[in-house]
Amino acid sequence: MVDVDRDDAAPPEGADAPDVPLLRMEGIVKHFPGAKALDGVDLDVLPGEVHCLLGQNGAGKSTLIKVLAGAHQPTSGRIVLDGEEIAIPHPVAALRHGVATIYQELDVVDGLTVAENVFLGHELDRGGFTQRREAIRSTREMLRRLGHPEISPHREVGRLSAAGKQIVSMARALSHDARVIVMDEPSAVLDAGEVQNLFRVVRGLTAQGVAVVYISHRLEEIRQIGDRITVLKNGRTVGRDLPAATTPTAELIRLMTGRNVEYAFPTRPGVPEDAPVVLDVEDLALAGTFEDVSFQVRAGEIVGLAGLVGAGRSEILETLYGARRRTAGSVAVKGRRLRSGSVDAAVAAGIGLCPEERKSQGLVLDEPVYRNITLSTFARIARGGWLDERAERAAAREQVAALDLRPAGVDRAARTLSGGNQQKALLGRWLVHGCDVLLLDEPTRGVDVGARSELYALVRRLADAGTAVVVVSSEIPEVLGLADHVLVVSEGRVVHRAPAQDIDEHRVLDLVMEGTVA
Numbered sequence: 001m002v003d004v005d006r007d008d009a010a011p012p013e014g015a016d017a018p019d020v021p022l023l024r025m026e027g028i029v030k031h032f033p034g035a036k037a038l039d040g041v042d043l044d045v046l047p048g049e050v051h052c053l054l055g056q057n058g059a060g061k062s063t064l065i066k067v068l069a070g071a072h073q074p075t076s077g078r079i080v081l082d083g084e085e086i087a088i089p090h091p092v093a094a095l096r097h098g099v100a101t102i103y104q105e106l107d108v109v110d111g112l113t114v115a116e117n118v119f120l121g122h123e124l125d126r127g128g129f130t131q132r133r134e135a136i137r138s139t140r141e142m143l144r145r146l147g148h149p150e151i152s153p154h155r156e157v158g159r160l161s162a163a164g165k166q167i168v169s170m171a172r173a174l175s176h177d178a179r180v181i182v183m184d185e186p187s188a189v190l191d192a193g194e195v196q197n198l199f200r201v202v203r204g205l206t207a208q209g210v211a212v213v214y215i216s217h218r219l220e221e222i223r224q225i226g227d228r229i230t231v232l233k234n235g236r237t238v239g240r241d242l243p244a245a246t247t248p249t250a251e252l253i254r255l256m257t258g259r260n261v262e263y264a265f266p267t268r269p270g271v272p273e274d275a276p277v278v279l280d281v282e283d284l285a286l287a288g289t290f291e292d293v294s295f296q297v298r299a300g301e302i303v304g305l306a307g308l309v310g311a312g313r314s315e316i317l318e319t320l321y322g323a324r325r326r327t328a329g330s331v332a333v334k335g336r337r338l339r340s341g342s343v344d345a346a347v348a349a350g351i352g353l354c355p356e357e358r359k360s361q362g363l364v365l366d367e368p369v370y371r372n373i374t375l376s377t378f379a380r381i382a383r384g385g386w387l388d389e390r391a392e393r394a395a396a397r398e399q400v401a402a403l404d405l406r407p408a409g410v411d412r413a414a415r416t417l418s419g420g421n422q423q424k425a426l427l428g429r430w431l432v433h434g435c436d437v438l439l440l441d442e443p444t445r446g447v448d449v450g451a452r453s454e455l456y457a458l459v460r461r462l463a464d465a466g467t468a469v470v471v472v473s474s475e476i477p478e479v480l481g482l483a484d485h486v487l488v489v490s491e492g493r494v495v496h497r498a499p500a501q502d503i504d505e506h507r508v509l510d511l512v513m514e515g516t517v518a
Helices: 061-069 091-096 114-118 132-145 162-175 192-207 219-225 249-257 313-320 343-349 358-362 369-373 375-381 389-403 419-433 449-464 476-482 505-514
Strands: 023-032 035-045 050-054 076-081 084-086 099-102 180-184 211-215 228-233 236-243 277-286 290-298 302-306 328-333 351-354 437-441 468-472 485-490 493-499
Touching (some): 023 061, 035 076, 035 228, 050 249, 061 091, 061 180, 099 162, 114 132, 192 211, 277 313, 277 468, 290 328, 290 468, 302 449, 313 437, 343 351, 358 419, 375 389
Parallel strands (some): 050 211, 050 228, 180 211, 351 437, 437 468
Antiparallel strands (some): 023 076, 076 084, 228 236, 485 493
């Protein structure tokens, strides 16, 4: 862990010169048709440090690491590794130089073993024959080096947890003799215990001289794991080599946004006692996942589900949405009971879902923004059985303006939007459709501080307009700050329910750790 009492001040005159960077990116510029994604970015990373890269979605972080990974070619600028300028024309070249990137969407192959994944694409061979025994031995050694000797090289990766798959990705990086490892939102799918284990692994790597570039929107993580911070805004470096342990949060937010942002939740106006019940869930169960889940959501109310990853929260939302067939219980919207396992029935009844994995489950990334927004409203927009693209664009533009989605063009592909704006596009879909119940699963995952505040305000406006909202988040403060009423879920059961103002983070953690039914 970072020693928060260390002296991060610059050395006095005459003292030893600072360490020479292992990696230096100088004046990196990247043009795309009609846009400049990077405008002279500088980044210095020392050997054996955790260098955190911060910035709002759209600030240029993803483009920068793709340049480093060889996925994009810079328009200008240079990359220096160990004092020598290098070219990285493709991802294989990056690995040959010892630069490995672990993306948020892990690229492991579930159907292969751990050892096969570790050496995928650079299999060990001799005389044209794969050296399977040597691959297993080397994989076992790398897993031991990462502090996870319990993971078998023979195990099928699809049977591992998200944390286990992440360790496999790190082992793959080590198999390339990586000296620089880039981690993009590595904690996004981990619970609190797994995050601490991740930090232990990262510190083990840096103790061996490996440099880690760590990207996260969670400022509390940056404090714990980071050594120095570089901040990007609008494709430029606006803060360099800031001490992670001591730089004030207000200063980091000001650098990221260009303004002072209060990290606050909207005021809860309170739900009238006579507000009608919109969503009524009774004794809901999904065999082997959760059971005996009952709750109601009134018009204008936000109900939050708090708990650890794997507690069954996401599965509850998916069952309400009809994506999973319940094994017991009932779901009713405005008194009308829904058919089990039917997404069409749920949508027709007025239920909308913004899923946890918005890129793979919510958006059609290569389709334009307007098509993604109108996806659930085709029947209403179609004329004579044909889609009216003019009507689609008009409906989408209305939502883009209302949501302040940036950039505002509706014809650009959804994949070009930042995480926060992709989430706005999903919300826009249900605003166009007009839903009575909105289910939000991890709505701010991978979303920066400024965009989070906008999303919180938007969700509260939807509730104030009469929408019943159910939100799942792994960040307990987010649930407590956004919801009117909180259900604590542990091991597939609701173990506590209370008004949000009557429960705090410590109590939630006590409940989910013990799993005791209250």
